[in-house]
Amino acid sequence: KEVSRQTQQVNLIASENYTPQHILDLLASPLSNKYCEGYKDSRYYAGTEICNQIEEIAINQAQKVFKTQLDVNVQALSGSPANLAVYNAFLQPRDSILSLKLKSGGHLSHGATVSIVSKFFKVNNFGLDSREEIDLNEIEKIIKQKHQTPDRIKMLVVGFSSYCRDIDYSSLKEISDRYGVHLHVDFSHTAGLVAASLLHDPFLHADSLMCTTHKTLRGPRGALIFSSQGKKVDKSIFPGLQGGPHMNNIAAIAETLLNVNQDYTQYQNQVLKNRKTLQNMFPERNLFQRGSDNHMLIIKNLHDGSLVEKALSDVGVIVNRQFLQNDKKICTGIRIGTPFVTSQGYDQGKMEQVGQIIQNVLKVTEGDQFFQ
DSSP, X not given: OHHHHHHHSEEOOTTOOOOOHHHHHHHTSGGGGOOOOEETTEESSSOOHHHHHHHHHHHHHHHHXXXXXXXEEOOOSSHHHHHHHHHHHHOOTTOEEEEEOGGGTOOGGGTOTTSTHHHHSEEEEEOBOTTSSXXXXXXXXXXXXXXXXXXXXXXXXXXXXXXXXXXXXXXXXXXXXHTTOEEEEEOTTTHHHHHTTXXXXXXXTOSEEEEESSSTTOSOSOEEEEESOHHXXXXXXXXXIOSSOOHHHHHHHHHHHHTOSHHHHHHHHHHHHHHHHHHTTSOGGGBGGGSOSSSEXXXXXXXXXXXXXXXXXXXXXXXXXXXXXXXXXXXXXXEEEOHHHHHTTOOHHHHHHHHHHHHHHHHHHTOGGGGO
16 A cells, blocks of 8 residues: 555655665565664674675775765664764763754754753754845854853754755865864755765765755665764664664665666756756745755745645645744745655656645635735
8 A cells, every 4th residue: 555655646855765675685685684782893783794795885885875975874763863972072961062952943852842852951942044045244253252161062953854955065164173072963854965076065064964865865764874983873872872873774775875866866966956946936035045956845935834735745746844933823934845756757747737736725725815
């Protein structure tokens, strides 16, 4: 039933992708039978020779794909535990971090009040400026105000769940270095676009980085952690937070990274072309951040994003409602992404058809004036 749903509906969830069958096959392989606690040359079990080779391939390919010599950990089960592992590696309990507000596009694992992160660390938030982009002035103001206090910011976390513009990592690094703050970049949403060199390269500036492998990277669920202090991160993952790694996942990650080639770059370019097609079908004033640089688009100024989500679902188009920074009880946005349908072969022509469906639904829920 789920296979049928994924192939018959138009999936525009920005954080999802249509994983290739040969990757899914590895997830169901006998590698799931094997315990491999620890790391190469220091496993807690015998019989790990093949698993050692697979993990080494995943690490080497991650370095190759992202053009970095940083240490890589491939054992994190997903993005949230990977971020927690970074905090555990480089911070002490009750240290202060600074991250993007949830309603401004931030992620739960960056310190939302409902997250375990806020129980272990003191979380400060920055928002967006008048252009609805990351407020660099506010970031520096907060860091500067706390710099000479016991609660000085130890880590600046940069990343997002719903943010459409490219990020000025260079300016963020300048601010971080000025006050001795660790810059951690979570580029989970844009990893595939970064791998294809279609967005700014966070590796030129970050002290540590994390990305999931199942969004634009188009692999299995999992995560990669990059840093120059790999032993700290490795210890934080195991034995700090996890037991045995899921070797079936790591094999699938390795295979995903081995498939980053010219065809993969063409796919990522098509992701952007498909997003641009949708973007051009809606008034700029009703687009969060006036448009997008990446794979997602957020339509704003809706009466009720939940109602639009339901109406689109009823006609087979799957999006998610989106709270925006000034929303109270009712969310006024929807988030749209193109990676999933691009993996299914959608081009600009098909995206125009999808856009027309969305337009028709919005004319019912919002009225014709929405497009005037």
